[in-house]
Amino acid sequence: MKRLPAACAGAYGFKASVGRIPHAGLRGSHDGMDAIVGVLGPIARSARDLALFCKVMLQYEPWLVEPPLLEIAWKEDVVRGAGLPSKLSFAILWDDGVVTPQPPILAALKSVKEKLVEAGH
Secondary structure: OOOOOHHHHOOEEOOOOOOOOOOOOOOOOOOOOOOOOOOOOOEEOOHHHHHHHHHHHHHOOHHHOOOOOOOOOOOHHHHOOOOOOOOOOOOOOOOOOOOOOOHHHHHHHHHHHHHHHHOOO
């Protein structure tokens, strides 16, 4: 079965941090791989829908039922950008020493960097 990234299918998705989104009752690891912690990554039609998913999931304090989860409530003000500095810092990994990005990917990264610098970041 071929898989496409969410962005290539007109969808939005993200991979949450470990211990952020509840996943009790789901099977993920194989025998002998209990130290590998799985992470859920929702897929939705818009970034707004992803934010709604997270807000709904976390409003019920799932860490009370699933103790390994981080006890961090959803922060709507952060989602809206309130309190963020006007100038942000970004890191771009041009080459990880294992996989060299193809020229179109490098061109896209350079374009993003130029736009961020133009915006004052």
